[in-house]
Amino acid sequence: MTEARVMLPPGSVIGILGGGQLARMLSVAASRLGYRTHVFDPAPAPPAGDVCFRVTTAEWDDLSALERFAGSVAVITFEFENIPPDTLAFLAARDAVRPCVRALQVSQDRLDEKAFLRDLGLVTAPFLPVNGPSDLAEALNGIKAPAILKTRRLGYDGKGQVRLAEGDDPRAACAAIGNAPAILEGFVDFSHEVSVIAARGLDGAVAAFDPGQNLHEGGILRQTTVPAQLSAPQRSDAVLIAARILNALDYVGVLGVELFVTPQGLVVNEIAPRVHNSGHWTQAGCAVDQFEQHIRAIAGLPLGDGNRHVDVEMENLIGGDIARLPEVLGERGTSVHLYGKAEVRPGRKMGHVNRIRPAR
Numbered sequence: 001m002t003e004a005r006v007m008l009p010p011g012s013v014i015g016i017l018g019g020g021q022l023a024r025m026l027s028v029a030a031s032r033l034g035y036r037t038h039v040f041d042p043a044p045a046p047p048a049g050d051v052c053f054r055v056t057t058a059e060w061d062d063l064s065a066l067e068r069f070a071g072s073v074a075v076i077t078f079e080f081e082n083i084p085p086d087t088l089a090f091l092a093a094r095d096a097v098r099p100c101v102r103a104l105q106v107s108q109d110r111l112d113e114k115a116f117l118r119d120l121g122l123v124t125a126p127f128l129p130v131n132g133p134s135d136l137a138e139a140l141n142g143i144k145a146p147a148i149l150k151t152r153r154l155g156y157d158g159k160g161q162v163r164l165a166e167g168d169d170p171r172a173a174c175a176a177i178g179n180a181p182a183i184l185e186g187f188v189d190f191s192h193e194v195s196v197i198a199a200r201g202l203d204g205a206v207a208a209f210d211p212g213q214n215l216h217e218g219g220i221l222r223q224t225t226v227p228a229q230l231s232a233p234q235r236s237d238a239v240l241i242a243a244r245i246l247n248a249l250d251y252v253g254v255l256g257v258e259l260f261v262t263p264q265g266l267v268v269n270e271i272a273p274r275v276h277n278s279g280h281w282t283q284a285g286c287a288v289d290q291f292e293q294h295i296r297a298i299a300g301l302p303l304g305d306g307n308r309h310v311d312v313e314m315e316n317l318i319g320g321d322i323a324r325l326p327e328v329l330g331e332r333g334t335s336v337h338l339y340g341k342a343e344v345r346p347g348r349k350m351g352h353v354n355r356i357r358p359a360r
């Protein structure tokens with residue numbers, strides 16, 4: 001599209017699919033750049049609703065609502081990857097969708113994602129498709145336990161996966177993930193997990209943030225620390241991996257790449273075609289954070305640089321952690337971000353804090 005190379009004029013409306021905390025923070029960044037956002041979410045009163053220009057509450061298959069939404073925005077982006085393919089195809093026929101539909105398709109299916117990464121020459125865990133207990137038994141002859149069985153689609157935050165030790169019953173493992181089409185992954189013996197948040201602009205320019213080190217608890221991100229424990233070559237490797245993925249997809253926007261650090265080098269776990277929880281530290285560490293970077297990219301503005309100016313520890317406030325709010329509000333060098341969620345539930349991300357320290 002020719003107009004796609006043009007900067008979106010101030011006052012333009014950016015459509016966002018999904019209205020959670022990521023859309024909320026994208027909306028704030030968009031408004032700082034003079035844009036307005038229109039959020040589409042099936043759930044009423046989404047967190048982004050407090051800060052965006054318009055909200056459409058409708059189902060993903062409500063074609064007339066999608067038509068009106070598409071007609072009201074200049075460009076469409078999304079805050080999560082599990083948008084139904086038919087919805088995306090419908091919208092992509094009407095508006096520029098950034099990042100591209102292909103990026104989303106690749107990341108929606110763990111098997112396609114792993115094959116895409118492998119075909120790019122990147123290192124992943126060994127993997128095989130599994131469509132039932134007999135497949136799994138056979139796959140375990142090649143990929144020995146310990147291993148992880150993951151559903152191909154709709155898994156997140158450690159959901160839809162089961163670990164397999166030697167001698168475990170394939171039938172029970174498949175049942176544990178609802179007998180859904182799956183992928184068996186060999187267990188990667190990593191020392192720690194890191195992620196790179198990187199962006200690619202409409203002009204093809206790439207900018208990466210410093211890799212962050214991630215700590216998960218119960219499959220949910222608990223903390224990201226920058227700088228990560230990485231050697232200089234590992235650090236540039238991480239950035240090169242992200243750049244290769246961005247270029248291969250002709251990607252526009254921010255992408256998160258999760259990596260395992262092993263003595264043999266970096267192993268790619270998965271990609272997220274959107275702003276990412278492990279990039280929240282950029283709000284306190286960089287002049288241009290991941291949310292502004294994403295808006296800049298999809299609006300055709302020049303990208304900001306990814307330079308980090310301080311050390312940061314990002315901690316998620318999950319479920320009952322929110323009771324610590326008075327305490328964290330009193331901490332020096334700590335900024336607090338709340339998502340406006342009224343109901344506290346175990347495992348629900350309620351907000352996060354960024355603690356800064358002078359760069360070492």
Ligand code: AMP
Pocket residue numbers: 125148155156157158159185186187188189193216219258269270
């Ligand atoms: P995922 O949903 O794929 O991000 O997996 C959630 C978490 O499970 C990761 O952050 C890792 O801690 C762990 N994990 C996933 N896949 C593997 C693997 N192949 N080997 C070892 N640990 C893994």
